[in-house]
Amino acid sequence: MPIIVGFVPTDEGRAALTAAIGEARSRASRLVVVNTSTGAALVDARYASEGQLGEARRELDESGVDYELSQSVDSKDAADVIVATARRTNAELIVIGLRRRTPVGKLIMGSQAQTVLLEADCPVLAVKAQRD
Template identity: 40%
Template sequence: MTILAGYAHTPEGEAALDHAIALAQKDGLELTVFDLDSTTSDADRKFTPPTESAPARKLVESGIFHRWLARSERSDDAPDELLDSAQEHAASLIVIGIRSRSRVGKFFLGSNAQRIILGSHVPVLAVKAAHHES
């Protein structure tokens, strides 16, 4: 079984990746990371992040089996691609990061997290980034 983490280059994306790594380690599962911010021309969306990047280091240091996927250059619908990847890789759980948005913001821009949650055929764990008060 596989956990699929929807990773964005944001604090929420980092929180999703951290939770997914912890769950994969705890349960001995594979981890597939779907990079929502990167694209590739590869037909099966395989992608190798820069090895010096913090997310790549976290994955290597975790010791878990993982693969990294990116969005297709030909598509602009990240939520649908993430859901397709969940089916292709037989994900048992999707982990995504979320943030608060105003009603007006949701109306005009939609909500990718909502589309993933409502469109998924497997459980979705929505995590928030830690906020530190000054």
Template identity: 45%
Template sequence: MRIVAGFLRSDEGRAALDRAIEETRLRDGELLVVHSMKGGERDEERQVVTYREEFEQLESRLASEGISYRLVEYARGNSPSEDLLQAAKDEDAGLLVIGIRRRSPVGKLVLGSNAQDILLQSDCPVLAVKAGGQADQ
């Protein structure tokens, strides 16, 4: 089974990636980790370097744990949800793993919700993971 997860430097992103690794191990599958960047925009070099370092650390971790994996970076001008949905479709994924966080109704309205888009539009099952220590309010 092919499992797709996004790469995001947040507690939710790390929790989702940890769970995706666990699911890959349980299902003897292959993990596709997608890093989605807008592209065409000038990022601060420090942020790009930090992402690259963490992406390389992730690759080392996956290799040392014996996980079958691929890491991809997209800079196509799409939203993260568009890139993850397209990767899942292109790869015929059996599972898409995402991190979620609580947001106010106004926050959802103003900023949109990648998680909501993925949950509503995915052709494959989606596992939504909360970061540890989050309590419902």
């Protein structure tokens, strides 16, 4: 059973990737890295560029874990894509990065992390980026 990680090119996304690599190593599991966008905006900072994906691939290659990197533009929110991927692959774990949000930001924008936590059928590991 694989481990699914939601990857975005941010400090939180990199922290999630690093944690997921550690989990994949310790469990001898395959890692499925998911980067997605709804395509609703002309520029989506969560959708990784080729250079950002290249950096992630280098980290994954150096780690030695078996992995698959998936990038898509989908009509669904990232949380829904992550949960659907976990269900489709019968994942044993989902790893996501968390960022601080104001109460108003949560109210207006919703929370992808909350959706994953509530909808996932498997355990979810939520990690934070280190503060400077």
